[in-house]
Each structure stands twice: as C-alpha cells, then as structure tokens.
Amino acid sequence: EAQVTQNPRYLITVTGKKLTVTCSQNMNHEYMSWYRQDPGLGLRQIYYSMNVEVTDKGDVPEGYKVSRKEKRNFPLILESPSPNQTSLYFCASSLEGAPGNTIYFGEGSWLTVV
C-alpha cells in the first residue's frame, strides 16, 4: 500500500531532551516535507526536501533540523525541544513533475514537550 509512515505517533518528552521523528515513504517521491498543525494557525511548513541531500527551510524552521540521506526517509530532529514545539506534526511527500502535485500525508505525530 502506498503510504507515508511516521513514528512515533504520540510522544511526551521533557524540555531539552533531543528527539527524532522518523518519516518514510514507499512511493519513490522526490519531494518530502514536514508540517506542524496548530489551532488557529493551520498547517505551516517546517522544512522540505527536493531530493537526497537537498533540503531547505520552510516557514517555521527554528528549533528543527532535517536530513535526507535516502530518498525514502526524511527524519525531523528536535535537538533541544521546548514547550512551544508542542504540536501535531505531519510528514508529507509528493512526486516531481506535473504542476501542483498531490501531497500525501502521514498520520501525524502528537508531540508534547513539558
């Protein structure tokens, strides 16, 4: 089944404790992104990647890192999480080529930083 898989789905962590949210897609998509979803603010892009070893900042990159060593994986790293990073995070992928490609989303990762 074609899908985007992210883990963990739910996580409670403490301020300053590094964590990684993994993301994997099996559709051979070139593009991958991370979004955070917050009430009243909608979906905001954190980082995106156009291909292996090619990443760039989205709208709200502060406090986050990403890497794209393999085409299928795009982990999101919080080096020193803070309470304002408590949010619902979505990984997404899309295919290069046609204009305005459909984005495929993961199921989301609920992160709470205390």
Add this chain to the structure above:
Amino acid sequence: AQRVTQPEKLLSVFKGAPVELKCNYSYSGSPELFWYVQYSRQRLQLLLRHISRESIKGFTADLNKGETSFHLKKPFAQEEDSAMYYCALSPLVSGGYQKVTFGIGTKLQVIP
C-alpha cells in the same frame, strides 16, 4: 508571495442543508487550487483539485479568478462530511519544487 485565506474557523450546518466553505487566495501568477480534508483521527487527504474539475463525495469547487476564490460547495450536507477542511494553493508551473501554501482550515460540523 502566495496566501490563502479561509475566513471561517468553524461552520455549523444542519444535515441536508447546503454547504459553502469559503477560500480566497492571493497570488500574482497562475494558481493551482486544492481542497484537503482531515476526518477525525485520520490523515489529511486530497479531496479535490481545480485542474481535475471533478466532484468528489458530492463536493465541487470552482475557481473564480476575478474574485480570487475557490469556494467548496455541496448541495446537501451529510453527517459524515464533518471534518476539517483546508484550502491550498500551489503555483501552476511545470517542473521544480512548487511550494504549497495552506489556509488555516475550517471545521465543518454537520448537525443531525
């Protein structure tokens, strides 16, 4: 810069009533517009896109370039339509990465 505005955070309608979820955009070039839907405890998924000119689950959306709008409509709301709806915009350009901008979302609540 590209921007998407969804003026209503919450829209409540009775079952069987017409639904219109508003979306306005700002973009200097040619846009591609989308509606994504998120049902309770599920991932976001594409509902429909302008370029396909299709009707999905009874929903339609027409791009009005004069009013820069892409409102989502359904003549008769059903309880299973209750969800969060996001309008999104992408430049209609071939090749390369095209940023997708989302609105803040509108929660549709269909009252039985």
